[in-house]
Each structure stands twice: as structure tokens, then as C-alpha cells.
Amino acid sequence: MSKINVEGSEISIIAIDDKDYISLTDMVRNIENGLALIEKWLRNKNTIEFLGIWEEMYNPDFNSLEFEGIKNEAGLNRFVLSVKQWVEKTNSIGIVAKAGRYGGTYAHKDIAFEFASWVSPYFKLYLIKEFERLKEEEQKKLGWDIKRNLAKINYRIHTDAIKNNLIPEKLPKEKINFIYANEADILNMALFGMTAKEWRNENPNLKGNIRDYADISQLVCLSNLENLNAVFINEGMKQSNRLEKLNSVAIEQMKILSEAENVKKLK
Known part of the structure; x- marks a missing residue:
């Protein structure tokens, strides 16, 4: 595990199958009701479409049929979706929920940067800067x-x-x-x-x-x-x-x- 500091927030980065996954939980930890933002972002129709495209590009076991059902429901008032539900229904690999000491919601860097942009474009730019510095080191x-x-x-x-x-x-x-x-x-x-x-x-x-x-x-x-x-x-x-x-x-x-x-x- 690695950690970077972005505008006062310490953000964890873990490796899964030799790919970098960044903690979405850490990104919003210092924001009031920050954890609710992750599920709010996940319910967004544009987010669902982005995640579906990413999974179809990199995940041969992605459940595209289940994804189509979720995409059709996205945006409706009754639509609710948690990270756990998304992973279980679609067999997603881009977002994972980790338990234990370093638990929380982690996302592949591509997806994490997209989430950061949704939270704050300013925060996203500094996140990318610190992430690249870590990779250089x-x-x-x-x-x-x-x-x-x-x-x-x-x-x-x-x-x-x-x-x-x-x-x-x-x-x-x-x-x-x-x-x-x-x-x-x-x-x-x-x-x-x-x-x-x-x-x-x-x-x-x-x-x-x-x-x-x-x-x-x-x-x-x-x-x-x-x-x-x-x-x-x-x-x-x-x-x-x-x-x-x-x-x-x-x-x-x-x-x-x-x-x-x-x-x-x-x-």
C-alpha cells in the first residue's frame, strides 16, 4: 500500500492484479457526509455509462446484460445502487469494496480520476499530480x-x-x-x-x-x-x-x- 497527500487528505493506493486502485473513501473523508457522495455519484446515469464502457474494455467477465438493466433504471427517482450491488450484479473489477484495516471503496485509477473530477476538478488535478509524483519515485x-x-x-x-x-x-x-x-x-x-x-x-x-x-x-x-x-x-x-x-x-x-x-x- 502507498499513500499520497492531496490538499490535506491522505489517500491510500493499493495494487490489485498489478493495477493501481485509489481509495474513493479517503477522497471524501474530510467532506461532510462525504461517504454518501460515492453512492450519489454511482447512481448518476453518466457515471453508469462510463463504468460500463470501462468494464467492457478491460473486463472479459463483465455482465453486460445486467449492466443494461441498471443503465435503464439509472436516473429514476426510485433508482438506488451501492458499490456492493454494482459489483455483485455486474461482476465489476473497476470498483471494489475492501474490508479490514485499510477498508473502504477503491477504484481503478481511471475511474478514481473520473470520481475526483465529479467531486472537484481542482481536487482532481492535484490528485493526478501527486499520483504521478508517486509513480516517478x-x-x-x-x-x-x-x-x-x-x-x-x-x-x-x-x-x-x-x-x-x-x-x-x-x-x-x-x-x-x-x-x-x-x-x-x-x-x-x-x-x-x-x-x-x-x-x-x-x-x-x-x-x-x-x-x-x-x-x-x-x-x-x-x-x-x-x-x-x-x-x-x-x-x-x-x-x-x-x-x-x-x-x-x-x-x-x-x-x-x-x-x-x-x-x-x-x-
Whole structure:
């Protein structure tokens, strides 16, 4: 669940089948008799027609026959329709009624924006603005998550290559850790020109390690070097030769990455 603040109203957004549904209940919570507005809007003939068109476009299980009956009744003084009735009669997916802690009436964003326009065009515009801001933040976070997961995958490829080719059987754990650290320093030397210990000695007041202070270009290059080093290890290349090749690759890639416009934007 996500939340956005629109003109002092905190509005919940949930995902249903990977689609965004916005709380209509939250939209009218600060309005006197606000909850009654949802059913009043739902009884409007124009609303019924809009919902029917939306459902026919996106819902293959929509009960069109039942919908026609509701549409013919809409607008009459005796016409009454709740969200629950609409969902049960038409098998609607555009509007849902949720129970529990985050309960209330939720609608697909297309429908939620239509409801917001009916309540207040001013409110609708700010709702769209905040919703788009939320989506932009989520995309940025997704980008960082992908980068982090790719780094984990590359790290596994690198450590597996070390394990399968450089670690003898029944080696003590401390010796195994030394080999992993030693190979990590091959990458550090190729990219940063120093080992992790040398960096710590030069920066005694900084927490973490040398890679924690790398910029985007360096992290991208480091990920590529891990893959290359894994290939070189599997090929049986000597460590000294690997370091020389990795350093050459690092120099070339850093030149390219430092000039790439997309990387500059990430920075």
C-alpha cells in the first residue's frame, strides 16, 4: 500500500492484479457526509455509462446484460445502487469494496480520476499530480532495486568462479576468506588503484569500505569487472595477467561511462 497527500487528505493506493486502485473513501473523508457522495455519484446515469464502457474494455467477465438493466433504471427517482450491488450484479473489477484495516471503496485509477473530477476538478488535478509524483519515485526505486539485485547476481557469479577454481578442498575457513578478500582486492586494484586495507589506512575516519564511496560509474564498471574476472578465472588465467587486463578494461569503461549522458542523469 502507498499513500499520497492531496490538499490535506491522505489517500491510500493499493495494487490489485498489478493495477493501481485509489481509495474513493479517503477522497471524501474530510467532506461532510462525504461517504454518501460515492453512492450519489454511482447512481448518476453518466457515471453508469462510463463504468460500463470501462468494464467492457478491460473486463472479459463483465455482465453486460445486467449492466443494461441498471443503465435503464439509472436516473429514476426510485433508482438506488451501492458499490456492493454494482459489483455483485455486474461482476465489476473497476470498483471494489475492501474490508479490514485499510477498508473502504477503491477504484481503478481511471475511474478514481473520473470520481475526483465529479467531486472537484481542482481536487482532481492535484490528485493526478501527486499520483504521478508517486509513480516517478517508484520507478526510481525500481531502478535502484534492479541495480542492487544485478550486483548480487554478479557477485555470486564471481564468488562461484573463485570457489570452483581457486579454493582447494578442505581448506580452513580463514584461508577461504583470505582468498575471497584477495580476489576482491584484485578488482579494487584494477578500478581504484588500491586495496581495501590501503583505503582504510588512508581514510581512518570514514566508515564502511572503499566500495561504499564509489559513484554510479564506478559501481557499473565494478559489476562488469566481476563478470570478466569470473570468466578469466574459469579460463585459468594467472592473477597478475587478470589484474593487468581488468585494469585496462576499467580505464576504458570509466572513460565511456564518465561521458555517458544517462549515467550523468543518475548522478
